[in-house]
């Protein structure tokens with residue numbers, strides 16, 4: 689008689705166990721992740737994995753995995769938190785932050801009903817405050833959410849210019865230190881497309897794999913250049929205007945909004961050329 693090997697017994701045991709677990713936890717798996725009900729948070733949890741590492745944990749109030757609650761957390765490969773956003777009733781409500789690759793905070797602030805509120809702070813990779821955005825309304829709506837004061841700091845924490853917005857795209861520029869401001873313009877003129885991408889996009893995008901936002905390699909084949917320019921300048925506007933591709937993306941990515949980047953034409957051209965180069 690053939691002796692049943694210990695390996696077979698273990699494999700068989702694990703199979704039985706996982707079948708039992710899937711009955712008790714109602715865990716369901718999908719490509720790259722799993723979902724289950726968690727009795728501690730009394731909510732539904734979805735975990736995604738990349739190359740065997742935990743990539744994200746999201747919590748939902750409903751078994752359709754649609755209305756978010758609690759926190760949505762993304763992780764670096766070693767398990768450190770890369771970003772966190774609080775949710776209530778399916779809207780972003782509460783604290784949110786993103787980290788640079790070196791784990792220092794890139795930006796942090798609060799949301800109310802998915803609109804940014806209060807004081808948002810942006811830091812460079814060394815941890816120095818680079819800019820602050822102060823949202824004026826405590827009860828933001830479509831009409832007043834864009835009213836804000838932006839403050840920009842140079843090295844040594846010196847405030848050198850501010851922009852005060854009365855709507856999404858109309859602002860008053862106040863230059864406090866002309867020398868610093870002109871040297872910033874000069875530096876910006878010298879930036880390559882890759883520099884721009886590294887400075888403002890990598891907190892959410894990895895060119896080669898999905899992160900907080902989708903991977904961007906090949907994006908210039910998926911989208912027209914006109915669409916990309918308008919998306920990068922102000923994606924929320926496209927979503928609000930009902931652009932089909934924009935809406936599909938927004939829904940697919942758990943209704944997380946991408947920051948608006950109203951770049952000058954020269955900067956936008958360089959950024960688009962860079963995106964083309966990472967096909």
Ligand code: HEC
Nearest residue numbers: 888889892900901902907920937938941944945946947949
């Ligand atoms: C705060 C996080 C964040 C930052 C910063 C960010 N993005 Fe995004 N991006 C997203 C998310 C999330 C999506 C998915 C759509 C959505 O939910 O709005 C997205 C979608 C996109 C898309 C559409 C991808 C596709 O498959 O069509 C492009 C293009 C894009 N981003 C480019 C950029 C560029 C270029 C920058 C830097 C200028 C940038 N993003 C900065 C979060 C971000």
